[in-house]
Amino acid sequence: MTVEDVRIIELPKFADPRGNLSFVEQLNHIPFEIKRTYWIYDVPGGENRGGHAFKQNEEFIVALSGAFDVIVDDGDKKKTFTLNRSYYGLFIPAGLWRTMSNFSTNSLALEFGSIPYSREDYIEDYNEFVKKKLDGKI
Ligand code: TYD
Numbered sequence: 073m074t075v076e077d078v079r080i081i082e083l084p085k086f087a088d089p090r091g092n093l094s095f096v097e098q099l100n101h102i103p104f105e106i107k108r109t110y111w112i113y114d115v116p117g118g119e120n121r122g123g124h125a126f127k128q129n130e131e132f133i134v135a136l137s138g139a140f141d142v143i144v145d146d147g148d149k150k151k152t153f154t155l156n157r158s159y160y161g162l163f164i165p166a167g168l169w170r171t172m173s174n175f176s177t178n179s180l181a182l183e184f185g186s187i188p189y190s191r192e193d194y195i196e197d198y199n200e201f202v203k204k205k206l207d208g209k210i
Contacts, residue, residue: 073146073165073166073167073168074146074148074149074168075144075145075146075149075150075151075168077165077168078144078151078153078162078163078164078165078168079162079163080153080160080161080162080163081101081102081132081160081161081162081163082159082160083095083096083101083134083159083160083161084101084159085159092159094158094159096132096134096161096184098184101161102132102161102163102184103130103132103163104130104132104186105186106184106185106186107185107186107187107188108184108185108187108188108189109182109183109184109185110183110185111136111180111181111182111183112172112180112181112183113179113180113181115140115175115179117175117177119175120171120172120173121171121172121173121175121181122170122171122172123169123170123171123196123198124169124170124194124195124196125166125167125168125169125170125194125195125201125210126166126167126193126194126195127166127167127192127193127194127195127210128166128186128187128193129166129185129186129187129190129193130163130164130165130166130185130186131162131163131164131170131183131184131185131186132161132162132163132164132183132184133155133161133162133164133181133182133183133184134155134158134160134161134162134181134182134183135155135156135157135158135160135179135180135181135182136158136180136181136182137158137178137179137180138156138175138176138177138178138179138180139154139155139156139174139175139176139179140154140155140172140173140174140175140176140179140181141153141154141155141172141173141174142155142162142164142170142171142172143170143171143172143173144164144168144169144170145168145169145170145171146167146168146169146205147169147201147202147205147206148205154174155181166186166210167205167210169195169198169201195210
């Protein structure tokens with residue numbers, strides 16, 4: 073996988089004077105079966121989250137409120153995606169280093185994962201990540 077495999081997916085949006093509505097479905101807008109959902113909130117200004125890669129877990133991230141950046145890195149190239157609308161999702165395949173930064177006040181990051189929480193699935197050392205990538209192990 074490379075940063076070119078990361079993609080922004082536009083979600084359905086029902087604009088309505090009473091308030092807008094958007095939704096996601098697994099194996100449709102989200103290209104995997106959802107095994108886990110978590111959210112990141114109350115991020116103090118200037119903090120970063122999620123500097124790691126997953127061996128197997130695929131992710132789909134939505135900025136339900138506010139804005140933040142997701143920086144993906146394949147060991148060769150980096151790409152920054154700014155999420156600032158609740159009707160866009162970012163699909164990140166497994167095997168990519170990703171960091172989240174520039175959280176706006178009161179931002180809310182909703183994340184869907186393709187596997188249950190497993191610390192064994194994390195690669196938390198960047199040099200180890202690059203080595204595994206070069207060796208074709210992820
Ligand atoms: P972590 O993924 O390490 O966050 P970040 O990479 O943004 O720093 O998760 C932080 C803590 O939350 C960690 O101690 C494990 C726990 N956690 C779960 O128990 N289940 C989950 O699904 C997630 C994502 C985290």
